[in-house]
Amino acid sequence: MRAFPPRVRVVEVGPRDGLQNEAAAIPTEVKVAFIRKLAEAGFREIEATSFVHPQRIPQLADAEAVLAELMSPGSPPLTTTFTALVPNERGLDRALASGIERIAVFTAASDTFALKNIGMDVRASLDAFTPLVRRALDAGLTVRGYVSTSFECPYEGPVAVERVCEVAEALLAMGADEVSLGDTIGVAAPSDVYTRLEHLLPRLPAANLALHFHDTSGTALANVLAAMEMGISTFDSSAGGLGGCPYAPGAAGNLATEDLIYMLDRMEIETGVSLETVAAASALIEGHLGRAIPGKQYHRILAALQRA
Amino acid sequence: MRAFPPRVRVVEVGPRDGLQNEAAAIPTEVKVAFIRKLAEAGFREIEATSFVHPQRIPQLADAEAVLAELMSPGSPPLTTTFTALVPNERGLDRALASGIERIAVFTAASDTFALKNIGMDVRASLDAFTPLVRRALDAGLTVRGYVSTSFECPYEGPVAVERVCEVAEALLAMGADEVSLGDTIGVAAPSDVYTRLEHLLPRLPAANLALHFHDTSGTALANVLAAMEMGISTFDSSAGGLGGCPYAPGAAGNLATEDLIYMLDRMEIETGVSLETVAAASALIEGHLGRAIPGKQYHRILAALQRA
Numbered sequence: 072m073r074a075f076p077p078r079v080r081v082v083e084v085g086p087r088d089g090l091q092n093e094a095a096a097i098p099t100e101v102k103v104a105f106i107r108k109l110a111e112a113g114f115r116e117i118e119a120t121s122f123v124h125p126q127r128i129p130q131l132a133d134a135e136a137v138l139a140e141l142m143s144p145g146s147p148p149l150t151t152t153f154t155a156l157v158p159n160e161r162g163l164d165r166a167l168a169s170g171i172e173r174i175a176v177f178t179a180a181s182d183t184f185a186l187k188n189i190g191m192d193v194r195a196s197l198d199a200f201t202p203l204v205r206r207a208l209d210a211g212l213t214v215r216g217y218v219s220t221s222f223e224c225p226y227e228g229p230v231a232v233e234r235v236c237e238v239a240e241a242l243l244a245m246g247a248d249e250v251s252l253g254d255t256i257g258v259a260a261p262s263d264v265y266t267r268l269e270h271l272l273p274r275l276p277a278a279n280l281a282l283h284f285h286d287t288s289g290t291a292l293a294n295v296l297a298a299m300e301m302g303i304s305t306f307d308s309s310a311g312g313l314g315g316c317p318y319a320p321g322a323a324g325n326l327a328t329e330d331l332i333y334m335l336d337r338m339e340i341e342t343g344v345s346l347e348t349v350a351a352a353s354a355l356i357e358g359h360l361g362r363a364i365p366g367k368q369y370h371r372i373l374a375a376l377q378r379a
Numbered sequence: 380m381r382a383f384p385p386r387v388r389v390v391e392v393g394p395r396d397g398l399q400n401e402a403a404a405i406p407t408e409v410k411v412a413f414i415r416k417l418a419e420a421g422f423r424e425i426e427a428t429s430f431v432h433p434q435r436i437p438q439l440a441d442a443e444a445v446l447a448e449l450m451s452p453g454s455p456p457l458t459t460t461f462t463a464l465v466p467n468e469r470g471l472d473r474a475l476a477s478g479i480e481r482i483a484v485f486t487a488a489s490d491t492f493a494l495k496n497i498g499m500d501v502r503a504s505l506d507a508f509t510p511l512v513r514r515a516l517d518a519g520l521t522v523r524g525y526v527s528t529s530f531e532c533p534y535e536g537p538v539a540v541e542r543v544c545e546v547a548e549a550l551l552a553m554g555a556d557e558v559s560l561g562d563t564i565g566v567a568a569p570s571d572v573y574t575r576l577e578h579l580l581p582r583l584p585a586a587n588l589a590l591h592f593h594d595t596s597g598t599a600l601a602n603v604l605a606a607m608e609m610g611i612s613t614f615d616s617s618a619g620g621l622g623g624c625p626y627a628p629g630a631a632g633n634l635a636t637e638d639l640i641y642m643l644d645r646m647e648i649e650t651g652v653s654l655e656t657v658a659a660a661s662a663l664i665e666g667h668l669g670r671a672i673p674g675k676q677y678h679r680i681l682a683a684l685q686r687a
Contacts, residue, residue, distance in 0.1 A: 286597070286675070289676065290600055290641070292597055293603070334596070334601060337570060338568050338570040
């Protein structure tokens with residue numbers, strides 16, 4: 072038996088990274104019920120929304136309303152930290168006004184992807200985030216950083232690992248306590264995970280790294296296994312696999328939280344998250360999406376419930 | 380970087396294990412075209428059909444016709460060995476008459492599953508296969524053995540690894556050159572693979588073992604990775620993931636060949652199989668199934684072709 076971390080922290084990103092790609096407009100109260108159910112499942116951290124400009128992602132235009140409801144005095148007490156993506160100073164103003172304790176900033180390891188997604192090249196994004204992160208820290212918030220295209224870029228192809236290292240180091244240096252490295256287009260295999268981490272881990276502490284896999288190729292759990300063997304113990308995932316690129320049945324974007332928790336439960340790696348409650352959260356949102364969500368364990372749990 | 384086998388043998392089981400669960404009647408000529416395209420993809424071994432009683436699996440009632448066409452003098456020369464499942468002496472008569480060079484016998488590690496699927500308990504099946512395998516070997520054929528429910532049984536729950544070992548040993552002892560251990564209900568995680576193989580490998584040579592994973596839980600490729608780390612270099616898979624239990628979009632039974640080949644290609648583990656040609660075979664059969672097939676890479680390749 073290989074050595075694996077005794078416990079893994081799973082960061083639930085479905086409400087933000089999942090829903091932002093969904094076409095159907097989800098009512099605020101449904102999002103709140105979804106996020107509350109996820110919190111009940113036991114996540115310590117849930118990325119709840121984004122303070123991106125409402126015209127850019129209309130789905131998340133209700134960020135203030137969602138957070139106000141989640142953190143309202145009448146809410147049941149929760150041990151979950153809610154985070155929100157913050158793209159710029161205006162977003163940080165909104166985040167500070169909302170009362171959340173943790174934000175995330177998002178850049179990439181390849182310039183073309185960064186330019187198309189956040190309107191700045193990587194260097195410009197790091198320059199913009201430096202004072203933003205300083206201001207967030209000064210206000211008592213903590214910060215997570217995302218490095219998308221940490222394996223390949225859809226426009227530039229393979230991305231040099233040295234570049235990933237530099238961007239991750241810059242985010243940690245400016246004050247982020249965790250950097251999430253994304254396989255944005257879902258092409259990585261375990262060999263990529265081994266070789267990238269062999270390069271990164273001498274320079275970046277495993278405790279400050281999260282991996283964010285997409286299951287487009289079906290390799291996400293194999294990649295998690297490889298990363299755990301290398302000492303990584305934080306992974307992002309999305310309830311039901313929300314955030315897929317639904318060009319075909321079975322196609323998937325984000326790694327489905329239920330699939331991840333199933334494997335970790337079965338390996339007796341502690342997560343503190345209830346698989347069944349995550350599936351209940353996914354079921355709650357599925358009816359509002361106008362499409363079936365892709366997660367395999369989700370469907371397995373649903374089928375078992377329907378037989379019971 | 381971990382040590383992995385430099386090459387892996389992939390046994391394509393879609394035409395038998397995949398199609399036998401499909402409701403739509405597939406014309407013989409479509410099956411032949413599908414199998415020919417798979418052979419063209421480079422598999423050294425394809426399980427083409429089954430000599431089960433035609434009333435039991437009507438889908439495979441055309442076993443003789445399929446094999447006659449594949450092995451007809453006018454066919455392009457192929458380096459592929461076609462195998463057929465043989466459930467009993469009558470099936471072996473048919474197999475011998477067909478001219479194939481390799482057969483497979485199918486039992487389980489749990490009695491309830493064996494009784495429900497082949498009408499005999501495990502002991503009775505081994506007793507029945509002993510003279511059958513002898514006769515096949517005497518006729519110059521080679522034999523593969525399947526041990527289904529090698530992880531869990533849908534009726535009995537967890538299956539003792541000692542039981543799996545005994546059944547696999549019995550099949551090798553009677554003359555099978557390879558035993559394929561099946562995670563029939565798709566529940567295994569890498570921890571199961573490590574612990575089972577730690578128990579089995581001191582008694583069974585890795586070179587005589589294949590693993591047959593189902594992707595019902597999304598763990599199949601992680602399990603392949605774990606098995607390769609333990610020295611296993613033969614895996615069964617099904618083109619497009621045929622043979623799923625299609626209760627929901629994204630639900631999957633057999634590990635999709637394209638997903639397996641993608642991961643192995645990316646890890647620079649040689650298979651001799653062309654991913655694109657497998658996907659072409661899957662596309663050829665999909666139109667006749669009345670449902671979308673689940674494989675993730677298959678859909679990815681298809682989408683890329685449609686954009687091109």
